[in-house]
Amino acid sequence: MAKKKIESEFRLSPTLALRPLDAEHARRELPEIADAAEEEGLSRLAAFLAGEGPLQHLLAAVFDLSPFLRDVARRRPAILDTLFDQTIEARLDAIGEAIGGAARAEDASESSLMMALRQWKTEAHFLIALADLSGEAETSATVRRLSDLADACACAAVDFLLLDANRQGKLKLPHLAEPARDSGWILLGMGKLGAHELNFSSDIDLVVFFDPEAPAVIDPLDATELFSRLTRRLVRILQDRTEHGYVFRTDLRLRPDPGSTPLAIPVEAALRYYEARGQNWERAAMIKARPVAGDLAAGAAFLKELQPYVWRKYMDYAAIADVHSIKRQIHAHKGHGEIAVKGHNVKLGRGGIREIEFFVQTQQLIAGGRFPELRGRETVPMLAALAARGWITTDARDALTRQYWFLRRVEHAVQMVADEQTHILPEEDEELKRIALMLGFAGEAEFTQAFRASLQQVERHYAALFETAPELSAGVGNLVFTGDVDDPDTLQTLHGLGFQRPSDICRVIRGWHFGRYRVTQSAEARERLTELTPALLKAFGQTRRADEALMRFDEFLAGLPAGIQLFSLLQSNPALLKLMATIMGAAPRLAAIITRRPHVFDGLLDPALLTELPDRAYLSARLAAFIEGDRAYEDVLDRLRIFASEQKFLIGVRLLAGSIDPARAGRAFSDLADLTIEAALQAVIAEFAQRHGEIAGGRVALLGMGKLGSRELTAGSDVDLILLYDHDADAEDSNGEKPLAPSHYYARMTQRLIAAVSAPTAEGVLYELDLRLRPSGNKGPVATHIDAFKKYQRQDAWTWEHMALARARAIGGDAELCAELETEVAAVLAQPRDAAKVKAEASEMRALIEKEKPPRDLWDIKLIPGGLIDLEFIAQVATITGNVEPGRRLTATADILGRLAPGFAGGDIREELGEAYRLYLALTQMIRLCLTGEFQRDDVPPGLSDLLLAVTDLPDFAVLEAHLKEMSRKVRQDFERLLGAGAPKREPGYSER
Structure with missing residues (x-):
């Protein structure tokens, strides 16, 4: 009964039933430890160890499997005895507090601290290992506990050293109760320590910096010597072996240029180094950097300063090549055959822990600049984040998460045998069986099978990420571009790939290899391009106008300042090469x-990219992240131009790839214009106010007209706008350094906006602006008072101006003024009109346009009879004559055509008009996306004709033309029917071949 009671009080809750390596030997373990307990007066422990039960069997197996834990238990049985009073979790918390207190004790000396840290660390390691082997703690808890222990020991040593320096008058600490605060001494934990992922016998990697301007520093000129000396003592406290062992081996070699820099480096010097000379591997290392001891706030500030270096908006893809080379070295070392389990390096070997870490870190380096949620330090949460963003599959996430923790358990088991810093599985059968039993396997064979399967799974995912490039070049044929003479076999290969002028292609590629462009001047860039060339030629050969495509790519290369990033990127990403x-x-x-x-x-x-919809919320969030922070006026405008240029391109790519339809592309182009022009307006308002002040009660609204108002912009559209303003009735001049009268103030502000949006700069143009739809057109002022606008629209506007107003939409500026404007536009459009007169005037306008701007050919889709203008006129006339079904006000042509009142257009006509609009929109969006000039029927790039067939779902270009002709004929008939006798008859001004 007593034995059962004692056992129930022993606070260990195992989930594994381990088997010993040698059952006979294991039976002798507990009596020996019980004897040691008796000698120290630990009678309840001795009685417990002498008993029989699951816990005793578990401990016997643990001590048989791990000589290190057995020796600790024999030397210090009191560690086990504490588990009658506390759980392992509670005991580890108590040890953490004791470590912190040891540094600040009044009688603390360096030697007493060293002894205390070693004793606490040994106890903590024993308990962490026991919890891990018994299954009480998950591996994720084990690595966190080991890391917390290292943090506590480093903090204790730092606090002691700072207080000692303070006593000696070398520092003047502002907070003696918190020595590290404002001390300026920064200790960053790197690698596994930084990520809270320490293994059982891990070194700790530290990088040490200091701020010479920190409040604690007395003499900034002496600070380098002082903090380097403190760092040297810190290493000694943690690392030196004494009769009590050691705390943590400490490695400082990850600091900048370790061969020629002091142990502690001033923060400014460190920042200069990283920005000017930092290597890709150092950027990767900084992903896991974390302030672990010393001045934590200063450490956090330093890492924040370093963010632009680590997390680049535009990734240097040479980093991927660095990983390639490391991967090749690992494989060269071990070979590509069957993975041998005996002697395998769990950390560095094929399919090992390092491959999972590289898998995650390279994706973070590529994507973290754009997506802050991918900047975490810990491997497994980052696998989840990468999957959530679509960078990796859920299958990769689940498999690599599972194998990561499995391999970490294996690594811990290897190290727990004798507390040795090793990652290599034993060569001997018996020792391998020991590891298998520590992990709960039945024996060596079962473990070998699971371990090999784990490595193969990791290797498969890793290879899929990094080793696709070599496969691209397989089976292309002879490709030789050296010398000055064409290689006959190469010409034949190029012709077979789809090139019509193989000799010209040879000449172009020889130019690349001779380094005639800046992009290929470095040997490394030429080497990468040589590796990429077979895949490049294969991809361009499939475009149906291969020579032209390659010549464009050649123009692209001619303008690039450097190429290693691009070539590495295309080599590691076949889908991107195809898209290019x-x-x-x-x-x-x-x-x-x-x-x-x-x-x-x-x-x-x-x-x-191809799964996320570029809706308003998506674009708004991207824009906010891109222009965040305090920026100068010109910098804001430049970033808006860069953002708009990039997003127009990416919306276009989505349309090209078929992941969004033409209507959604139109909305996305329009949302992008709304957001960037509104941001430009806000920047202009703020900048203008600095010089000219503000007008009392002044507010501004932008009215989007034309395709912007109807949210039907294309990749090449300009933007129609009207700027409206309001102010207090008694407002006089603005209150700035250079005051202006209200009308002059807003006219000047509008001119400033026009320049901001449409003036050409090094970063291009945001949008071409057209303000001719304002009241009185080009004769009127560029900015219009809201009252003048209302009066003009109600009393003086022409029918065509009200038709244009049917597409108007407030896109930015003061929210209340925008709402007022929307209400006014709706009221103007709802005014009673003579429907017959409106239809007649619209028909006359259409006839005039046809006479003055006849269409070039069938493909002038806007101007052809029955083309886009006919559809837009039908929608606008219906809107201003009250022939749209009731509901919220619509501005999009497609939406209005879909809601034409039954009395105005029957269901068949509505359907016909809607189908025609969808066809025209699809063709227009794709043509404007792909071409800068006019669509030349006799010179359509074959790739574009394929895209037009894909977007209209038609089988052949002749069928597409016949369909377009028939559709325009029907629309013109509907136009004549709906807008009355005044409509122009169908007399096309182009050849209907």
Whole structure:
């Protein structure tokens, strides 16, 4: 009974029943430890160990499997005895508090602290290992506990050293109760410590900086020597072996240029180093950096300063190549055959922990600049975040998460045998069986099977991420571009790939390899391009106008300042290479954008690009992140231009790839214009007010007209706007340094907005602006008072101006004024009108347009009889004559056509008009996306004709033309029927071949 009671009080809750390696040997373990307990007067522990039961069997197996834990239990049985009074969790908390107190004890000395830390660390390690092996703690809890222990020990040593320096007059600490606060001494934990992922026998990697201007520093000139000396003592406190062991081996080699820099580096010098000379591996290392001891606030501030270096908006893709080379070295070391379990390095070997960490970190380096949620330090949460953003599959996330924790358990077991810093599985059968039993397997064979399967799963996901590039070049044929003479086999290969002028292609590629462009001047860039060339030629050969596509790519290369990033990117991402070939072959407009602004290509990296809809909320969030922070006026405008250029390109790519339809593309282009022009307006208002002050009660609203108002913009649309303003009735001049009268003030502000939006700069133009739809057109002032606008619209506006107003929509500015404007527009449109007169005037206008601007051919979709203008006129006339079904006010042509009143247009006509509009919209969006000039029927890029067939779901270009002709004929008939006798008859001004 007594034995049962004692056992029930022993606070360990195992979930595993371990088997010993040697049952006979295991039976002798507990009596020996019980004897040691008796000698120390620990009678309840001795009685417990002498008993029989599941806990005793577990402990016997643990001590048989781990000589390290057995020796600790023999030397210090009191550690086990504490588990009658506290759980392991509670005891570890108590140890953490004791470590913190040891540094600040009044009688603390360096030697007493060293002894205390070693004793506390040994006890903590024993308890952490016991919890892990018994299954009481998950591996995730084990790595966190080990990391917390390292943090506590480092903090204690730092606090002691700072207080000692304070006593000696070397520092003047502002907060003696919290020595590290405002001390300026920064200790960043790197690697597994930074990520809270320490293994059982891990080194701790530290990088040490200091702020010479911190409040505690007495002499900034002496600070480097002082903090380097303190750092040297810190390493000694933690690392030196004494009769009590050691605390943590400490590695300072991750600091900048460790061969020539002091142990502690001033923060400014460190920041300069990282910005000017930092390597890709150092950026990767900084992902896991965390302030672990010392001045934590200063450490956090330092890492914040470093963020632009680590998390680049535009990724340097050479980092991927760095990982490739490390991967190749690992494979060269172990070979590619069957993975041998015996002697396998769990950390660095094929399919090991390092591959999972690289898998995560490279994705973070690529994407973290754009997506802050991918900047975490811990491997497993980042796998989840990468999957949530679509960078990896849920299958990869689940498999790698499972294998990560499995491999970490294996690593811990290997280290718990003898507390050795090793990651290598034993070569001997018996020792391998020991590891298998520690992990709860039945034996060596079962473990070997599970371990090999784990490595293969990791390797498969890792290989899928990094090793696709070599496969791209397989089976292309002979490709030789050296010397000055064409290689006959190469010409044959190029012809077979789809190139009509193989000799010209050879000449272009030889130019690349001779380094004639800046992009190929470095040997490394040429080497990457050589590796990429077979895949490049294969992709361009499939575009149906391969020579032209490759020549465009050549123009693109000619304008690039450097190429290693691009070549590495295309080599590691076949889908992107295919998309690049499509753009170069079918979309000269997009090709020109890439050629002028290569950074827009970065946006294509986001794997969620084709699944995330570019709706208003998405674009708004992206824009806010892109222009965040306090920025100068010109910088804000430049960033708006960059953002708009990139997002127009990415919306276009989605349309090109078929992931959004033409109508959604129109809304996305329009939302982008709304958001960026509104942001430009706010920047202009703020900048203008600095010089000219403000008008009392002044407020501004922008009215979007034309395709912007109807949310039907294309990639090449300009923007129609009217700027309206209001102010207090008695407002006089503005209150700034250079006051202006209200009308002059808003006219000048509008001119400033026009310049901000449409003036050409190094970053291009935001939008071409057209303000001719304002009251009185070009003769009227550029800014219109709201009262003048209301009066004009109600008393003086022409029918065509009210038709234009049918598409008007407030897009930005003061919310109340926008609401007032919307109400006024609705009221003007709802005014009673003579419907017959409106229809007659609209028909006359259409006839005049046809006479003055006859269409070029069938493909002049806007101007052809029965084309877009006919549909827009029908929608606008219906709107202003009250022939739209009741509901919220619509501005989009498609929406209005879908809600034409039954008395105005029957169901068949509505359906016919809607179908025609969808066809025209699809063709117009794709043509404007791909071409900068007019659509030339006799010179359509084959890639573009394929895209037009895909977006209209028609089988052949001749069928498409016949369908377009028939559709325009029907629309013109409907136009004549709906708008009356005044409508122009069908007499096309172009050849109907």
